[in-house]
Amino acid sequence: MPSEKVLQVKQNYVAELAEKLKKSACGVLVDYSGITVADDTVLRKELREAGIDYFVVKNTLLKRAAEMAGVEGIEDVLEGTTALALAEEDIVTAPKILYKQEEASNGSFSIKKGFVDGKGISKDEVVAYAKLPTKETLLAQLVFMLQSPIQKLAIAVSEIEKKQSESAE
The missing domain is CATH 1.20.5 (Single alpha-helices involved in coiled-coils or other helix-helix interfaces)
Known part of the structure; x- marks a missing residue:
């Protein structure tokens, strides 16, 4: 059984993550398991410059935060390694940058799913957003x-x- 202190830290993290999810217009979940450190550094820099919050997250904590925030339809991909990109306003930039990374990685980095305004969207829909001007x-x-x-x-x-x-x- 985890200590009270550890449990409190996790609860605070889930509450903060739920707040970020509520504020986000768009989110993209990715499997980052095959990305190199150099590629990851470049990707993080590009996302940061575009105003997109990108971080690795534990699946169980993301599941709880999504439930608290009312984000539906992402539970089925919460396994393995997961990183999350959140955009507060623009729903095209995050998919565009992450899709470009997926194309360059030859399958070692992949988009799992996404959400727009609290509703889950498939990988194909994320790619469709990425291809918008x-x-x-x-x-x-x-x-x-x-x-x-x-x-x-x-x-x-x-x-x-x-x-x-x-x-x-």
Whole structure:
């Protein structure tokens, strides 16, 4: 039986983790067992720079924290080695970075599952998020789409004006 002190430390950790899970818009669970120290250091740096919280977590503690936070649908992958990436706002960046790592690792690093707004999503759905364009790219595409009809209207008006000035001469 664990001592009261150890039990209290674990309970505090689970409560803190549950709070992080509640605040997160997105989370990705990965199996990191085959990643090298050098690759892990690069991955952690990239995630940190993107504002993503990434850490190794014990499966039993994550299961309890997920229950407390109301995160559903991740229990079935809580076995083996597990690391968790949490993003508070952006639901695309974490999957994108972790998918890139999975592709580069040739199977030694793998995405297990994820969650968005407290609901579990499959590995395929995490990969689908990873393949989405970035927010900046989407905004640029939107501006282009909004600008295009106005640009075509301006060209049409200009052509009409040219024809009228030619017929007046």
